[in-house]
Amino acid sequence: MTDNASHKRPKLSDVARAAGVSPATVSRVLNHPGIVRPDLQAKVRKAITKLGYAPDAVARALSLGRSSTIGAVIPTLGMTVFANGTAALQQRLREHGYTLLIANSEYDSDRELEEIKVLLERGVDGLVLVGDMVSSAAVSLAGQYDVPVITTYVNESQFAVPAVGIDNAEAMNRVLQMLLDLGHREFGIITDVAPHNDRQRARRQGLLTAFDIAGIALAPTRIAEVPYSVTNGRTAFRKLMTMEPEITAVICSSDAFAIGALAESRVLGLSVPRDVSVTGYDDVDMSSHTDPPLTTVNVPAAMIGRLAADHIVAALNGWVPPATTKLPTQIMLRGSSAPPRNTET
Amino acid sequence: MTDNASHKRPKLSDVARAAGVSPATVSRVLNHPGIVRPDLQAKVRKAITKLGYAPDAVARALSLGRSSTIGAVIPTLGMTVFANGTAALQQRLREHGYTLLIANSEYDSDRELEEIKVLLERGVDGLVLVGDMVSSAAVSLAGQYDVPVITTYVNESQFAVPAVGIDNAEAMNRVLQMLLDLGHREFGIITDVAPHNDRQRARRQGLLTAFDIAGIALAPTRIAEVPYSVTNGRTAFRKLMTMEPEITAVICSSDAFAIGALAESRVLGLSVPRDVSVTGYDDVDMSSHTDPPLTTVNVPAAMIGRLAADHIVAALNGWVPPATTKLPTQIMLRGSSAPPRNTET
DNA sequence: TTGTAGGCGTTATCAC
DNA sequence: GTGATAACGCCTACAA
Numbered sequence A, B: 001m002t003d004n005a006s007h008k009r010p011k012l013s014d015v016a017r018a019a020g021v022s023p024a025t026v027s028r029v030l031n032h033p034g035i036v037r038p039d040l041q042a043k044v045r046k047a048i049t050k051l052g053y054a055p056d057a058v059a060r061a062l063s064l065g066r067s068s069t070i071g072a073v074i075p076t077l078g079m080t081v082f083a084n085g086t087a088a089l090q091q092r093l094r095e096h097g098y099t100l101l102i103a104n105s106e107y108d109s110d111r112e113l114e115e116i117k118v119l120l121e122r123g124v125d126g127l128v129l130v131g132d133m134v135s136s137a138a139v140s141l142a143g144q145y146d147v148p149v150i151t152t153y154v155n156e157s158q159f160a161v162p163a164v165g166i167d168n169a170e171a172m173n174r175v176l177q178m179l180l181d182l183g184h185r186e187f188g189i190i191t192d193v194a195p196h197n198d199r200q201r202a203r204r205q206g207l208l209t210a211f212d213i214a215g216i217a218l219a220p221t222r223i224a225e226v227p228y229s230v231t232n233g234r235t236a237f238r239k240l241m242t243m244e245p246e247i248t249a250v251i252c253s254s255d256a257f258a259i260g261a262l263a264e265s266r267v268l269g270l271s272v273p274r275d276v277s278v279t280g281y282d283d284v285d286m287s288s289h290t291d292p293p294l295t296t297v298n299v300p301a302a303m304i305g306r307l308a309a310d311h312i313v314a315a316l317n318g319w320v321p322p323a324t325t326k327l328p329t330q331i332m333l334r335g336s337s338a339p340p341r342n343t344e345t
Numbered sequence C: 001t002t003g004t005a006g007g008c009g010t011t012a013t014c015a016c
Numbered sequence D: 001g002t003g004a005t006a007a008c009g010c011c012t013a014c015a016a
Helices: A012-019 A023-031 A038-051 A057-064 A080-095 A109-121 A136-144 A168-182 A198-213 A230-243 A255-268 A285-289 A301-316 B012-019 B023-031 B038-051 B057-064 B080-095 B109-121 B136-144 B168-182 B198-213 B230-243 B255-268 B285-289 B301-316
Strands: A069-074 A099-104 A126-130 A149-152 A163-166 A187-192 A223-226 A249-252 A277-279 A296-298 A324-327 A330-332 B069-074 B099-104 B126-130 B149-152 B163-166 B187-192 B223-226 B249-252 B277-279 B296-298 B324-327 B330-332
Touching: A012 A023, A012 A038, A023 A038, A057 B057, A069 A080, A069 A109, A080 A099, A080 A301, A080 B099, A099 A109, A099 B080, A099 B099, A109 A126, A109 A136, A126 A301, A136 A149, A149 A301, A163 A301, A168 A198, A168 A249, A168 A277, A168 A296, A168 A330, A187 A198, A187 A230, A187 A255, A223 A230, A230 A249, A230 A255, A230 B285, A249 A255, A255 A277, A255 A285, A255 B285, A285 B230, A285 B255, A301 A324, B012 B023, B012 B038, B023 B038, B069 B080, B069 B109, B080 B099, B080 B301, B099 B109, B109 B126, B109 B136, B126 B301, B136 B149, B149 B301, B163 B301, B168 B198, B168 B249, B168 B277, B168 B296, B168 B330, B187 B198, B187 B230, B187 B255, B223 B230, B230 B249, B230 B255, B249 B255, B255 B277, B255 B285, B301 B324
Parallel strands: A069 A099, A069 A126, A126 A149, A149 A163, A163 A324, A187 A223, A187 A249, A249 A277, B069 B099, B069 B126, B126 B149, B149 B163, B163 B324, B187 B223, B187 B249, B249 B277
Antiparallel strands: A296 A330, B296 B330
């Protein structure tokens, strides 16, 4: 009864009436401030603050045909790499005047496609994906909506989608080289089964190829393929070291595995890195605080997020982003890697 | 040139024309399938799949006045507790037919308010917040938009906003009781300075109150207040144990601190739990894989997310969610806690 | 420079 | 049961 009027949200026409101008003028003040007389402008602005007016983004989007919104579909919020990358993406997009809509696929491609559809129907102006496992359906769908797409964390796309990320295979190769330089010759590896995860696949494949090139044959008993989890890292490490005690270095395709390996090494009475070296991949926050600190591959997630933002916005402005933006990875040399135990200098 | 027609997204009227019915009928098939004749329905559906039509959610939202969208503002994506809770929230909301828009505030209340505004302007139907530090501005803003709000991870709100969460103070009290039962009398605590974080504040206050009630005076030198980070946990632990060597138990207000404490204990040559017990709070994934495994308080994040979803949807349907939904916390008794060193049985 | 009017795609209220 | 029609709130030709 008291605030009957104030209880309803003011619309643009209300502002117009309050300011004694036409709705068009209010709209202009909001969107093209340059072309309206200063005095009118002042009156309008005063009315806006007085009424507490805020434009309706939905109506605006319908009218404009664009929403100043970008959608991102990431596998999971639970991995710090994605969490950090997404935060950076959001931050940067915001600086460009865009709002980020986040969806997650739980590593399920069907669900990923589903989320993409929802995002597209909601009118996002652009799409940021992770990896390159999206079916071509996703790409053509985005095409129908005439929405630019960009993919992240990988360095190339089979669907001609611009990619900004890292070369997972190359990084793995460098890890192996580093261990070889240290003198290691007996290896074990723990990788992710991940049927739908091309980053993990690239890491695994890159590693196997690197072994090939190095002329090292890796017996099947030295390859552990398990689902992503610290616990699986533990059991895989135990199996590896039990069946192949000569192993002096275990390369893991993620920090989770490596952290599990470190935990299990204590149970097994193995000292890292004296008895066996362990390396990870991702460089999550925890990696530098394990015992010993973990040697791992740093993924420049924040940089990827920022660049993805810049590129998608560029595409929206008619620029054509480079097909491939490969960011450098860095091997963080920490305590979990050292020369093999039987090295006599 | 080839696919001039297919390049434009079909609209509802296109479907209508293709099916030889009116737009209204197509709309009915989509929203009230019950009231349209089966044969027409079939024709319409065929036309829909043939044209690959998908409704425009933006236009729909404008017409309906609601968007089937819920906004959530969380402090950060980088904490596993929030990541897990948000994933569960999203999942459950999805089951209810809603899409979750995620924004993060980086623990900044100004930014939180800002994000809330953006979400509201984007037309979210409901708002899920974290904690109770939102200015009343946020609440009244939501009121203007006539949008229900719910807050999470705390068990009560000063703004009469329904809350679903845990009793942080009570949990801390139980941690202390547990350690007292173990025989500890000399304590140190590491808590977050966090001026804008009421969860941390509740934990700290709950702990201090519990000490009071237990009749234990905690010297200022036994209280470390530092910003959230593993590294700060390390330095705080070092300071505590250096200045007050009699301490037999260190209670941390987050796992990050505790993990730092464990790391530093090795450097200091202190054995956990033999020389000193350490407890955390949050029960992040890593907690069960530290050395020793960390005794900590489990936060039912997924449950909070699910219930938050249920409650906000309920509110949207006219139900009134309970003012307070307090979920139980569980103390995860693991290897980092044990009787004090000087206990002679 | 400012006002008028039509349209963005969808839904709901009317008559039929 | 189905078809016209008027909104939803905003933006941008177009006219003045």
